[in-house]
Amino acid sequence: MNRVFASLGTSVFETMSRLAHEHGAINLGQGFPDDAGPADIRAQAARALIEGDNQYPPMMGLPVLRAAVAAHYRRHQDLALDAESEVMITSGATEALAGALLALIEPGDEVVLFAPLYDAYLPLVRRAGGVPRVVRLTPPAFRLDEAALAEAFSDRTRLVLLNNPLNPSGTVFGRDELALLAGFCRRHDVVAVCDEVWEHVVFDGARHVPLMSLPGMRERTVKIGSAGKIFSLTGWKVGFVMADAALMRVLARAHQFITFTTPPNLQAAVAYGLTKEDGYFTAMRAGYARSRDRLARGLADLGFTVLPAQATWFLSIDVSGLGCGNDLAFCEALVRERGVAAIPVSAFYPEAAVDTLVRLCFAKADATLDEALSRLAPLARKAA
Ligand code: PMP
Ligand code: GLN
Numbered sequence: 001m002n003r004v005f006a007s008l009g010t011s012v013f014e015t016m017s018r019l020a021h022e023h024g025a026i027n028l029g030q031g032f033p034d035d036a037g038p039a040d041i042r043a044q045a046a047r048a049l050i051e052g053d054n055q056y057p058p059m060m061g062l063p064v065l066r067a068a069v070a071a072h073y074r075r076h077q078d079l080a081l082d083a084e085s086e087v088m089i090t091s092g093a094t095e096a097l098a099g100a101l102l103a104l105i106e107p108g109d110e111v112v113l114f115a116p117l118y119d120a121y122l123p124l125v126r127r128a129g130g131v132p133r134v135v136r137l138t139p140p141a142f143r144l145d146e147a148a149l150a151e152a153f154s155d156r157t158r159l160v161l162l163n164n165p166l167n168p169s170g171t172v173f174g175r176d177e178l179a180l181l182a183g184f185c186r187r188h189d190v191v192a193v194c195d196e197v198w199e200h201v202v203f204d205g206a207r208h209v210p211l212m213s214l215p216g217m218r219e220r221t222v223k224i225g226s227a228g229k230i231f232s233l234t235g236w237k238v239g240f241v242m243a244d245a246a247l248m249r250v251l252a253r254a255h256q257f258i259t260f261t262t263p264p265n266l267q268a269a270v271a272y273g274l275t276k277e278d279g280y281f282t283a284m285r286a287g288y289a290r291s292r293d294r295l296a297r298g299l300a301d302l303g304f305t306v307l308p309a310q311a312t313w314f315l316s317i318d319v320s321g322l323g324c325g326n327d328l329a330f331c332e333a334l335v336r337e338r339g340v341a342a343i344p345v346s347a348f349y350p351e352a353a354v355d356t357l358v359r360l361c362f363a364k365a366d367a368t369l370d371e372a373l374s375r376l377a378p379l380a381r382k383a384a
Pocket of ligand 2 (some may be wrong): 011013014029030031032165
């Protein structure tokens with residue numbers, strides 16, 4: 001057996017969802033909205049399933065979707081992408097990440113990553129033979145820092161993997177931080193894989209800046225997006241990869257032997273969704289910002305310390321000083337005794353280097369959030 005996968009446990013998201021089910025808990029753990037997602041997009045998928053072609057679509061994706069992806073990023077992020085040679089459709093961002101890491105890493109290459117990191121990253125880098133160099137970002141700001149980058153990059157660095165906006169902290173990296181990182185990429189001749197699945201879910205007037213748009217980065221960035229996040233349809237697993245044609249040729253070779261393709265009806269429906277008016281995106285953001293504020297305010301009123309979150313469907317609370325142990329102990333007690341599932345942020349740090357934060361998903365109906373708050377209340381009062 002391969003030692004990377006043989007030594008892994010079950011993903012924290014699956015584990016917490018299973019515990020939530022077992023205990024009949026409110027699931028604020030794994031990130032998914034409890035809303036069913038846009039009815040018109042789902043209707044398009046249903047129609048395409050019944051009336052459309054259900055045989056293998058082209059390996060790179062349906063032409064109508066690739067064109068829609070290119071047009072979408074031109075409209076929203078001012079990127080000029082050639083739909084034919086610079087856009088590929090994958091089965092979720094997860095496949096895109098796996099493919100990019102397998103395609104671009106040679107055994108022994110050093111890969112710079114940032115913790116907190118999404119749980120798939122390290123195993124995928126290691127399975128590809130990469131040697132991880134993890135830069136630890138520290139709460140509550142989670143900022144990129146020049147000294148830490150200087151320590152992580154070397155002549156052996158071949159790739160950097162950045163998640164922006166950042167899950168779990170909801171941090172949006174601004175142009176200055178990205179410029180700093182881009183400088184290191186250029187100086188060390190490094191390819192950047194940028195997981196931007198949360199690009200549309202940003203609040204408080206924040207603007208997502210794609211790393212690809214920075215000087216010198218167009219030819220060396222692989223940008224990854226996900227329809228699951230843009231349309232609140234996490235089960236669909238339709239991802240996009242954007243990269244310069246030379247990189248894309250290699251990415252396509254990995255994709256052709258991982259999944260080869262993605263269900264055509266979902267591709268057709270996502271193509272329709274991407275052309276939605278700006279109003280859809282504004283309303284989607286406003287809705288989640290409202291939910292974030294409702295949960296954050298409720299938690300703060302109870303006495304919890306709530307960290308700022310400018311993006312994603314998540315916010316974190318600091319559980320140190322509550323007398324419940326570390327984040328994992330807090331989450332276990334919370335799901336078993338209080339009926340609320342959450343995610344310990346230590347799962348996003350190698351060696352659980354930060355173990356005082358708990359991530360809660362606010363992409364839920366008001367009544368769900370209010371009920372979760374009333375279940376959390378006794379844990380906060382303990383601290384008082
Ligand atoms: N990257 C990050 C940072 C994520 O948060 C997620 C899903 N929550 C993914 C990748 C996976 O996206 P997909 O479901 O499209 O595979
Ligand atoms: N990315 C989702 C989250 O952060 C989980 C995805 C998964 O369960 N694999 O909650």
